[in-house]
Amino acid sequence: TKKELPEHFKSYRHVWVFVEQERGQVHPVSWELMGAGRKLADKLKVDLAAVVIGPQGEVSRQAAAEAFCYGADLAYVVADDLLADYRNEAYTKALTDIVNTFKPEILLLGATTLGRDLAGSVATTLLTGLTADCTELDVDPDGSLAATRPTFGGSLLCTIYTLNYRPQMATVRPRVMPMPERVARDPGRIVTHPLGLVEDDIVTKIRAFLPDRDSAKSNLAYADVVVAGGLGLGSPENFQLVRQLAAVLGADYGCSRPLVQKGWVTSDRQIGQTGKTIRPKLYIAAGISGAIQHRVGVDGADLIVAINTDKNAPIFDFAHVGIVTDAIRFLPALTEAFRARLSPHSRDRIAS
Amino acid sequence: MHIIVCIKQVPDSAQIRVHPVTNTIMRQGVPTIINPYDLFALEAALALRDRFGGTVTVLTMGPPSAEDSLRKALTFGIDRAVLLTDRFFAGADTLATTYALAAAIRKIGETFGAPDIVFTGKQTIDGDTAQVGPGIAKRLGLLQLTYVAKINTLDLEAGTIEAERRSEGGVQVLQTRLPCLVTMLEASNEIRRGGMADALRAARAEIVKWSAQDAGVADIAKCGLRGSPTIVKRVFAPPPRAEKATMVDIAGQPPADALIAHIFQRAPKLEAELAALARGY
Ligand SMILES: Cc1cc2nc3c(=O)[nH]c(=O)nc-3n(C[C@H](O)[C@H](O)[C@H](O)COP(=O)(O)OP(=O)(O)OC[C@H]3O[C@@H](n4cnc5c(N)ncnc54)[C@H](O)[C@@H]3O)c2cc1C
Ligand SMILES: Cc1cc2nc3c(=O)[nH]c(=O)nc-3n(C[C@H](O)[C@H](O)[C@H](O)COP(=O)(O)OP(=O)(O)OC[C@H]3O[C@@H](n4cnc5c(N)ncnc54)[C@H](O)[C@@H]3O)c2cc1C
Structure with missing residues (x-):
């Protein structure tokens, strides 16, 4: 007191x-x-x-x-x-x-x-x-x-x-x-x-500094668009679906902590309290429940989209747009739909 | 050579539950583990003992049940385990924690020989502040090397250590003088499996148990809740967004198209930006 x-x-x-x-x-x-x-x-x-x-x-x-x-x-x-x-x-x-x-x-x-x-x-x-x-x-x-x-x-x-x-x-x-x-x-x-x-x-002396190679750095924290996957994806193979959607969007990809602990994804991709904090314009979370430790890492995003099979998942309390569906089946369809929508061909159509 | 490793017993995070009515953490019945980050410190200490000889003492401050973590540490082959336990320590923040741990480390030094290195983990998985290592170092007047990925050389004769420290844009190679405090980075090594002899010894080993007084803690008022400058005043659930998430209807048009329409409706400028980003690939 x-x-x-x-x-x-x-x-x-x-x-x-x-x-x-x-x-x-x-x-x-x-x-x-x-x-x-x-x-x-x-x-x-x-x-x-x-x-x-x-x-x-x-x-x-x-x-x-x-x-x-x-x-x-x-x-x-x-x-x-x-x-x-x-x-x-x-x-x-x-x-x-x-x-x-x-x-x-x-x-x-x-x-x-x-x-x-x-x-x-x-x-x-x-x-x-x-x-x-x-x-x-x-x-x-x-x-x-x-x-x-x-x-x-x-x-x-x-x-x-x-x-x-x-x-x-x-x-x-x-x-x-x-x-x-x-x-x-x-x-x-x-x-x-x-x-x-x-x-x-000063007792401590600096013997050398070895800068990180640029290729070793992920730009996750500063990315404009981020796609992430969680345990709901069920296997490291299914995590590829996240990377594929990210590639089509020119986005960075990330994950929840359990995927790092299981060794599916490297630790520099973890989003949340003990990982990276992100502030993208668009964040798409697939198969992530939305625990507080994850939420604090993404609360600064402009638009949060959640894909989850459980309509009561906590992530829907802070997402802006949600869809209750199986991410493993939905992600490939979403990737294709984005690809079609964003291809130069379809943009010409919009312009005309 | 004498190395002290500080470990903390923490609840196994995967199994923690929150009381649905009172919103408080239910610690009863939650299994505990050695803070996973501390295993890297333990292995680093054992690896140095392999090369240079000497002994490894493990220290933990916690309730009497923290003895379990010390028994576990003994199975990896450490030489001695010290449990610092006293009701005066309850409710300590990091400043009060380092006050008590520093006293115990001094006492260990007097009793079993002065340490050359004190190890801690990078951080814990519960309090998660990463403040205890630097705090202990400051209280004991030790030089500190934090976020160490690798110990390159240790020269006991010259009393020097060289280590690789993770910093924001790369790795600093630092040399400093012993005794010092090292916080080990995760994934810097892999904890060994102890042998059969260690397992047998762990079950029977005498654990050194010290109260505040035993450890020579000078001022009880600097321990526990009383000695903590930080005060937790409020615990609360994060408010949901004022506006509920718009749920995409999956019955009508293809759900992927419906979702994309929702996204671009909310963020009209995003489509052109995404098209530009996507072109980059
Ligand atoms: C000190 C501390 C720090 C932590 N730091 C972090 C951190 O930095 N980042 C972090 O993420 N976590 C962190 N955590 C862990 C956090 O508490 C959660 O355990 C974690 O975020 C849960 O990950 P998840 O959502 O992937 O898994 P789960 O909680 O298991 O959720 C999986 C979700 O997927 C859904 N699902 C299942 N199948 C499908 C499907 N086919 N399609 C779509 N959805 C499906 C489920 O309904 C569920 O909602 C921390 C915990 C502690 C204690
Ligand atoms: C939710 C929560 C939030 C908190 N926030 C704060 C805060 O913001 N500021 C603050 O001052 N305190 C805070 N505390 C209190 C703090 O957690 C305790 O003081 C705790 O005893 C030590 O801090 P830590 O767990 O963060 O350890 P860290 O500083 O993360 O631990 C680093 C290393 O120190 C060693 N170590 C830590 N504790 C012990 C121990 N008991 N015995 C032996 N070695 C140990 C381990 O090697 C560990 O890897 C918080 C506690 C909780 C539960």
Whole structure:
């Protein structure tokens, strides 16, 4: 329960978003968080600040400048060449130091490998609460951060608070929050802060970086159209039906978690809480029941189409269009119908 | 060499049920397993012991019944199992969990020898925060290597370790100093089947059971619910969409055509975009 906030936390104000960059690239989740942070800051009537940690020079300057285009009121920058590549020790020191110096009430990070590695260290150093993988962020009338995430097991969500400690920290996975529109703007106030380390202070050394081959990456999270299959398909052979429909639509394909666990599909194709979050214009789910852990991964889709034999399947509670039928028989027909409809020949017919 | 592996006992997710009336999770009668991600940490530890000798201690914090997970871990051939159990630990969030686990790891170090490496899994399948590994490292002042797919070299003489860490766009090859904390990535190895001797020993082995006091936990107020800065205030079912799904009638025209008509009626711009996308193939 909420007590009077301890005196030393009363000066903690404003909402911060950690701007994650790796190898000169800002991770898009940072701008997604900036959109969510903007709403929180407006409700609280406080500032939204971007926190940029990275190498000296253009890369970090550019990241800070971009942050203003995504809604930041100011930016804190710790730029040092020791921060060129992510290392836990140096980043933890940089972020912990500026939190202790400038005292935000809310601190948001992306739930990426970098963000999770950093958030856990920073929250433990600051001895504050950290809510993982939130799907919704809001502030209560009393100003507390209400961080909502799926709970284990059933189709349930829970709302978690960090009432008596500051900052209130939360991570959010990529694509869970919508990407705000970029509005060209001149940079505002930038506050720089020193790292205060020399290379010898940092024990961990980077020996090499082996970038992923492009072909090894699936674009699922950013695809405009996604077709996915679940256990209802019954066999790995039937999963081909999903891939065939995806091919005709120029779509990416995905699956529910059990298919990964059974080894039918590789883990980079899993959609949901412990897989990818997607925000396509069209999502077609075949033989997927619609458990909460799956739903949170697809709720951002513009149009959700569900194919399921059970008219009471939970997926029909959040799909926009549903069809109660056997996906194994229906998918080939749907693939053919789409092929006919989308072929250049039929488009000429529409045009004339 | 001494390696400590932290494991958590979790409900077998496939079998969890939600009470239809109260909407609460029914844990009674749900079988429990070792958190599947922790098996990769266990195997990594055993593989290092194969190469370098030494002992592997497994630690879990949980209710007395978490002993089952430790017995299971013993069948894989670990040397020692420690159960940290006390009613003061109930309701811990990750900060309170790492406070207790860090105390127990210190105590294990004093009692059985200081660890060179502390392993955890990447995350659990119930709380699923991935925060406990980094939390333990920070509390013990250990260097951390998270999302490790492979340990390349371990030099006990020099006190160094080199490992491949998964990051967003590729793999970082990192070198750091021992002792350190490693969180292992899934699919990085396959847990061995223990031998007959291990199975026999597992059934009889003495499990070290520590209360908060036994483990030298200094401040009970930092444990369990009391020591947790996060508070779960509300558990609720997600609201269905305000508007019900439009159901496609499968009796009339071919259902595939009917479904496509519904789709393009709702998203008129999509047809041209799909045609463009489809041309790409
Ligand atoms: C911590 C945690 C994290 C999780 N993370 C994820 C995650 O990231 N992603 C995820 O997907 N799940 C996740 N899960 C699992 C999730 O709870 C569900 O178990 C899972 O999504 C169910 O997959 P499914 O819908 O394919 O299978 P089922 O629930 O078995 O559903 C199969 C569906 O297919 C229908 N069906 C059967 N035959 C046919 C047919 N011939 N044609 C059409 N329909 C048919 C059935 O009516 C049923 O609705 C997680 C669970 C936990 C505990
Ligand atoms: C639905 C739900 C949501 C929650 N959300 C949050 C949240 O947002 N923030 C928060 O602070 N807490 C949260 N908790 C509480 C959290 O789950 C507990 O603190 C738990 O004890 C440890 O966290 P974890 O399961 O997420 O472990 P993770 O951090 O995912 O575990 C990583 C590794 O740490 C080791 N480990 C974890 N627990 C133990 C243990 N008891 N004994 C030995 N080794 C262990 C294992 O090797 C494991 O693989 C939540 C709990 C539930 C049930």
